[in-house]
Each structure stands twice: as C-alpha cells, then as structure tokens.
Amino acid sequence: LVGLLCGSEGTLGFITKVEVRLIDKPPAYTSGLAFFDDVAAALAFVGVAREQDRRGTGVKPRCLELLDAGCLQIMRGQGSGVTLPAGAGAAIYFEQEHDVDDDEAVLMAWWTALEGAPGALAEDTVVATDPARQEELRLLRHAVPATLNEEGRSYASAGGRKISTDWAVPFERLAPLVERFDGWLRDADVERSFRYGHVGNGHPHYNLIVRDAAERARAEAVVHRMCEAACAVGG
Numbered sequence: 001l002v003g004l005l006c007g008s009e010g011t012l013g014f015i016t017k018v019e020v021r022l023i024d025k026p027p028a029y030t031s032g033l034a035f036f037d038d039v040a041a042a043l044a045f046v047g048v049a050r051e052q053d054r055r056g057t058g059v060k061p062r063c064l065e066l067l068d069a070g071c072l073q074i075m076r077g078q079g080s081g082v083t084l085p086a087g088a089g090a091a092i093y094f095e096q097e098h099d100v101d102d103d104e105a106v107l108m109a110w111w112t113a114l115e116g117a118p119g120a121l122a123e124d125t126v127v128a129t130d131p132a133r134q135e136e137l138r139l140l141r142h143a144v145p146a147t148l149n150e151e152g153r154s155y156a157s158a159g160g161r162k163i164s165t166d167w168a169v170p171f172e173r174l175a176p177l178v179e180r181f182d183g184w185l186r187d188a189d190v191e192r193s194f195r196y197g198h199v200g201n202g203h204p205h206y207n208l209i210v211r212d213a214a215e216r217a218r219a220e221a222v223v224h225r226m227c228e229a230a231c232a233v234g235g
Helices: 002-007 039-055 069-076 103-115 131-153 171-187 213-232
Strands: 028-036 063-068 090-098 126-128 161-164 192-198 203-210
Touching: 028 039, 028 103, 028 131, 039 063, 039 090, 039 103, 039 171, 063 069, 063 131, 069 090, 069 131, 069 192, 090 103, 126 131, 131 161, 131 192, 131 203, 161 213, 171 192, 171 203, 171 213, 203 213
Parallel strands: none
Antiparallel strands: 028 090, 028 126, 063 090, 063 192, 161 203, 192 203
C-alpha cells in the first residue's frame, strides 16, 4: 500500500496520518574526519573499516562518507575552527555509536586502523566527542552541497546547473567504477566535478557543475553511462 500511494504521486489518494517506529537513541557517539592522499586511499580505508566492523575489532561505523579534494576546498572556505591539512586529497567523515564511557576505546580503535592505512594522514585526524564539536563537523560537511547548489544556480541563465548522481553499487565494485567515471568526465571536458557521500554502502554522489547548455549535454550523457555501468555490476 505504501508503494502504491507513493508511486502514484498523489493521484490515488493522500496521507493524513503516519505512525512510525523509532530506534533507541544511542547513549553517545564519536565523529571524526580522517584525511588521505587521494580518493583511492580513502576508499581503500573504507574497505578496511568495513572489514574490521565484520571482525569486531572495535571499529563499528554508523556512517562513512567521502569528501574529495574539491569538497575539502569548499570546507576550507567556511572559516571554521577545524584544521584541514593542506596536502589532503580526500577525507572520510565517520561516526560511531558507543556507551558513554567508551569514547577512548573507540578512538584508539580508529587510530590503530588509520595508523596502518596506506595513504592515510593519521596525525591530522580530527575527532569530536562533545556535542558542540560534533555539530561543527556536521555543519562543515553540509556546507559542501549547500555551496554547490548556489554555484549551480549561478549558471542557470546560460543553460547550466548542478547535476547530481544517485546510484549505488556493491562496495567491492566502487573503487574501479570511480576511476572509470572520473576518466569519462575528463574525456567529456566536465571540469567541475565533486565526489562525496555515503561510500560506506557504495553510494557516493557526483555533483557536476556545468556552466552552459553544451557542457550540460556532455555531463548528462556521462551520467547516463554511469547509471548503466552501475546497473551492470548489480547496482
């Protein structure tokens, strides 16, 4: 019934009341930004974190989100108190739920994982255990789509805009697809490409800023190819 009503987009009826079942609020959580040389190193670390979660080593993320070099540049322009290393080519934003007194154990588990990860800038990792710092990191992360939305709108008169992808693939397929898709965008001469989002479950977002109608047509053709490729690998 839910699918029928939502799929009909209001033509078969409308919802006047919804009852939801909520999960318990966690007693505490830790969040952080881990930095890497490039996107490939960041995605490799996500694979490590997922494997450690399965093995029960203490790393148990509730989210793993990618931010590429372009995203980090946007974040640097926000004037926050968070230090982003100049040499970083990518970052992973993470959160982990835990009991109130377990924050040190959680931090140690993440530090151990990062310290041994190729391409990780472990010493530059930013962590937040108090609500004010956690909110600061979240606002910094959410500044990325907000800034890109504004930039995309600035090209509307010339036929440009922001184009966002929303495909997902099995995680083990993600890294080679990202490499292919980046190449397609370079070949199509789409210069303003930003990659961020939920890579922990194989669901990143490409945000493409196209500045005129011709670039928009080239970008949309690449996005169509992305979707076909994602479906071809079980996405």
